[in-house]
Amino acid sequence: MSSKTQNNKAWWLVAPVFIMVAFNALVPLMTVVNYSVQETFGDNVFTWAGVHWFQDVLHSERFHSALLRQLLFSGIVLAIEIPLGLGVALTMPRKGPWVSVCLVLMSLPLLIPWNVVGSMWNIMALPDIGLLAKVINGLGIDYNYTRQPVAAWFTIVLMDVWHWTSLVALLCYAGLVSIPDAYYQAAKVDGAKTWAVFRFIQLPKLKHVLTIAVLLRFMDSFMIYTEVSVLTGGGPGSATTFLSIDLVKIALGQFDLGPAAAMSLIYFMIILFLSWLFYTLMMKNEDA
Amino acid sequence: MAKISIENLRHSYLPFPNPDRDEDYVLKKLSIDWADGGAYALLGPSGCGKTTLLNLISGLLVPTEGKILFDARDVSRASPEQRNIAQVFQFPVIYDTMTVYDNLAFPLRNRGVAESVIDPRVKEIAGMLDLTSTLQKRASGLTADGKQKISLGRGLVRSDVAAIMFDEPLTVIDPHLKWQLRSKLKELHQRTRRTMIYVTHDQTEALTFADQVVVMNNGEIVQIGTPIELFEKPKHTFVGHFIGSPGMNVLPCEVKGGKASFAGQTIASENAANFKGQSQKLEIGVRPEFVSFAKTGIPADVVKVADAGRFRIVETRAAGSSIKLLLPEDQVVPTGKVNLAFDKAHTQIYADGWII
Amino acid sequence: MSLELQNIVKRVGADTHIYETSLKLEPRSFNVLLGTTLAGKTTLMQLIAGIQKPTSGKIFFKGRDVTGAAVQKRNVSMVYQQFINYPNFNVYDNIASPLRVAGMEAVEIERRVGKAAELLRLGPMLKRKPSELSGGQQQRTAIARALVKDSDIILLDEPLANLDYKLREELRDELPKLFADRDAIVVYATTEPNEALLFGGNTATMHEGHITQFGPTSSTYRKPHDLLTAQVFSEPPMNTAKVEKRGNQLTIFGNQKWPIGQAGSKLPDGNYMIGVRPYNVSPNKDGKALGSFDAEVLVTEISGSESVIHTRIDNSTWISQSHGIHALPLGSQAKLYVDIDQAMFFDANNRLVS
Structure with a gap:
């Protein structure tokens, strides 16, 4: 019978958090809402614009292609990182001295600041001096991410996989070690092969962890900005101009605050909707 | 189906145990013979090594020394799959995503058995376990006792199983369902005549389930016997105490010229005449069931009376020792000073803990 | 110093965990809540402790309405089925912890911990950590912690369920003796009819959120008011x-x-x-x-x-x-x-x- 402890005075302890959230989430958000329905030419002079900006953004070719790129990127990244992370977690040792070595190695990429990651890969992949570029060109493949869209995409995806697969792996690992030994023993006794153990014990028991991994990776990859901005700046051309990059270009590059605000809100709603969709789909068939 | 023999089995969890240090071993040189088709129990307190022994038999552990034979085949180092052992664990282990039907069919499917063979087999086992109406339900939705039945069913469904092992399977089951599930186990044993080995710390479960009980303590076998033997003639005071609720009364005594005495009174016993040695710790063992109030006998004071429904547990003190006795529900309990008598046929003398 | 529940109801969402219940527990009494898993024993205990609040109804202690009072103000002790101790404290510090929280003097703490440890035969283990103890010793430590402060109400939620059969028998024998000379109301939840019988005192039989009967254990057993009570209080089943x-x-x-x-x-x-x-x-x-x-x-x-x-x-x-x-x-x-x-x-x- 699960029931939570009740103590009404505890609400006061939450008050500072409410105030914090109000200042760093609600107030900025409402400012954006304010901008998205008005026209301004600076000097705090506003005129009502209604849903004009929203219509503009939704009908803009530029927005559509940025959104498409963004979806494609998240799709590719999820399709690689989730199975790869799970695979890595399955091969990690459960006991012994190697556990801590593995854990430290796995967490290294997570400790590096995002803009540093961008710079690192920038240097690695530079056509004239980068190690990565040298190796690939050495294999006889023409590779230059500053000019070729495919090469740019390849580099960004590779960078993201390098940066974030260990997060998925660590989450899955935590899930795997929490499965009681009796399950593995029962499977042995029932004569289950490795695949059956994975399919009927490990995968079902990892469901919650995987849901969290997918959600985190989706949200993060859908909002990716820093690394891409440092590495390609959205280029070549607009090949890697994702929603986030486009948004900054409009807002800070062109100072179109109204459209930028409308776009931000639409962007926000898309993330909210897609996260909800993932969650509901993955938690479907869940027993009460 | 197989006869199971354990020969000089010794086990240590240390990587390099010292063969001369007994305390390095959780199991100390065990030998047991179990006939095909029997119901056996391993009974002992936590840490006595019973679960280790179970895991050695099922192949989840490899013994440090000694052999395990199924019929004449040495399986000491064989995998659980090669041994054809089924096991029911303390906490229900089921495959959550599968239906009850698929759970029961799983061990057969893993072994490549044809669906046409699986189907009638699964239905037969489900019938025996009263699971027929839930076959198409998801296994994760069942109650704890239903899940334990599935675990058991996965063992029964295979016709080639050498033995089914139970590791305290009723731990998470409520008392009123324990009665049902326990009698179901016993019934299934009598119907299928599979070799079943049941590990528990609960004497009631061990005695009611098994034809033969192995009582263990500190990695050693103290006594192997039928429930009746263990109850009526415990070989060691530990068995006397561990089996029976409350356990056997154990009182210090003296034996001279083949007669035992306690608190200055001569106590008639079954085996005092056999005593030949000297300077050992001598004790009288008599179960509460075989102590009664009498006109003459050992003087005692009634200390406490506990109502256990169909009988009462009366605690008395005599010459600094506590003596308990059981009285039927309808019998009047005397108070204050009383006299106690022991049933001679069930009064035994123990030297250094062991029966003489 | 009695504890009285008046028309208590506990609902969580659409589920009713406790149907309208009134119960009066006398000072210095040993009370058993007997029922199967999910009968509502734990919920009732948590309502008494103040961990949960009733949906409606009132709770009086010493004639004072404590319905809204926080757990900290009720002076209760609780022992759970799982052996809950502070893992990084040794046995002594575990037992002493409620007294230290109360700001008691060191000399008095030592005297009380010593007494509780002696009662529960933990003397030789005071310097050990919980991980170095057997299950029985861990649970004894938890019970000692509940005993050491002068709680008005001591709640024990199936404390023996995870112990070996023989250990259970031993502690079952000791527990009533420990509480005999205490000025506290003891409430003990169990699923086992035989345990309720052996403790004596009073028994409340529970079934699906209802208390079917409450009274002296022997009369609840021998004169159940209805079939349900008789069935709950029968092992093997009636x-x-x-x-x-x-x-x-x-x-x-x-x-x-x-x-x-x-x-x-x-x-x-x-x-x-x-x-x-x-x-x-x-x-x-x-x-x-x-x-x-x-x-x-x-x-x-x-x-x-x-x-x-x-x-x-x-x-x-x-x-x-x-x-x-x-x-x-x-x-x-x-x-x-x-x-x-x-x-x-x-x-x-x-x-x-x-």
């Missing part, structure tokens, strides 16, 4: 069947005729439900007013001194628990005798009538 009473005769299992016996002799003729405890059914012919029936043996369980025979009769299961060894083979027919003087009769509303 045997029941429909009977028809005509004059001095009972008709049971369709066509069997039994004498009426003392219990039902004063009842008007009519249809009743009969309840017979398994130890009043035996393969031995003894006793006075006897009814008998032939049944198919499902299984016989023999412990050292008794036999439990499970039989099937008229599509229901009847269990016999008797002295001696009766090894009846599976599927055979057995004749069983029933001591009708000890039977209970329930009317159409399942109320005890005799």
Whole structure:
């Protein structure tokens, strides 16, 4: 019978958090809402614009292609990182001295600041001096991410996989070690092969962890900005101009605050909707 | 189906145990013979090594020394799959995503058995376990006792199983369902005549389930016997105490010229005449069931009376020792000073803990 | 210093965990809550402790309304089924922790911890960490922590459930002694009827969020008000069947005729439900007013001194628990005798009538 402890005075302890959230989430958000329905030419002079900006953004070719790129990127990244992370977690040792070595190695990429990651890969992949570029060109493949869209995409995806697969792996690992030994023993006794153990014990028991991994990776990859901005700046051309990059270009590059605000809100709603969709789909068939 | 023999089995969890240090071993040189088709129990307190022994038999552990034979085949180092052992664990282990039907069919499917063979087999086992109406339900939705039945069913469904092992399977089951599930186990044993080995710390479960009980303590076998033997003639005071609720009364005594005495009174016993040695710790063992109030006998004071429904547990003190006795529900309990008598046929003398 | 629950109801969402319940616990009493898992025992305890708040109703302690009072203000101690101790404290510090929180003097703490440790035979283990203790010792430490402060209410939620059978027997014997000279109300939850019986005191039988009966343990056991209470308070489960009473005769299992016996002799003729405890059914012919029936043996369980025979009769299961060894083979027919003087009769509303 699960029931939570009740103590009404505890609400006061939450008050500072409410105030914090109000200042760093609600107030900025409402400012954006304010901008998205008005026209301004600076000097705090506003005129009502209604849903004009929203219509503009939704009908803009530029927005559509940025959104498409963004979806494609998240799709590719999820399709690689989730199975790869799970695979890595399955091969990690459960006991012994190697556990801590593995854990430290796995967490290294997570400790590096995002803009540093961008710079690192920038240097690695530079056509004239980068190690990565040298190796690939050495294999006889023409590779230059500053000019070729495919090469740019390849580099960004590779960078993201390098940066974030260990997060998925660590989450899955935590899930795997929490499965009681009796399950593995029962499977042995029932004569289950490795695949059956994975399919009927490990995968079902990892469901919650995987849901969290997918959600985190989706949200993060859908909002990716820093690394891409440092590495390609959205280029070549607009090949890697994702929603986030486009948004900054409009807002800070062109100072179109109204459209930028409308776009931000639409962007926000898309993330909210897609996260909800993932969650509901993955938690479907869940027993009460 | 197989006869199971354990020969000089010794086990240590240390990587390099010292063969001369007994305390390095959780199991100390065990030998047991179990006939095909029997119901056996391993009974002992936590840490006595019973679960280790179970895991050695099922192949989840490899013994440090000694052999395990199924019929004449040495399986000491064989995998659980090669041994054809089924096991029911303390906490229900089921495959959550599968239906009850698929759970029961799983061990057969893993072994490549044809669906046409699986189907009638699964239905037969489900019938025996009263699971027929839930076959198409998801296994994760069942109650704890239903899940334990599935675990058991996965063992029964295979016709080639050498033995089914139970590791305290009723731990998470409520008392009123324990009665049902326990009698179901016993019934299934009598119907299928599979070799079943049941590990528990609960004497009631061990005695009611098994034809033969192995009582263990500190990695050693103290006594192997039928429930009746263990109850009526415990070989060691530990068995006397561990089996029976409350356990056997154990009182210090003296034996001279083949007669035992306690608190200055001569106590008639079954085996005092056999005593030949000297300077050992001598004790009288008599179960509460075989102590009664009498006109003459050992003087005692009634200390406490506990109502256990169909009988009462009366605690008395005599010459600094506590003596308990059981009285039927309808019998009047005397108070204050009383006299106690022991049933001679069930009064035994123990030297250094062991029966003489 | 009594504790009184007045018309307590606890609902969580659409589920009712406790239906309207009133209960008065006397000072210095030992009270057992008996019922199956999910009967509402834990919820009731948490309501008493103040960990949960009732949806409606009031709780009075020493005549003062404490319904809204926080756990910290109620001076309760609690022991759980899981052995809950501070893992990085040794036994001494674990036991001392509630006293330190209360800001007690070091000398007094030492005296009290010493006393509690002695009562629970933890003296030699005071310097050990919980991970170095056996299950029984860990639970003793938890109980010592509950004892050490002068709690007004001590709540024990199936504290022995995770222990070995023999350890359970030992602690079951010790517990009432520990609480005997304390000025506290003790509430003890268990799923086991035999445990409730051995503790004595008072018992409240619970079933699906209702308290079916509350009173001295012995009378709840011997004079249950209704069938449900009798069933909750019976191990092995009580045997029941429909009977028809005509004059001095009972008709049971369709066509069997039994004498009426003392219990039902004063009842008007009519249809009743009969309840017979398994130890009043035996393969031995003894006793006075006897009814008998032939049944198919499902299984016989023999412990050292008794036999439990499970039989099937008229599509229901009847269990016999008797002295001696009766090894009846599976599927055979057995004749069983029933001591009708000890039977209970329930009317159409399942109320005890005799």
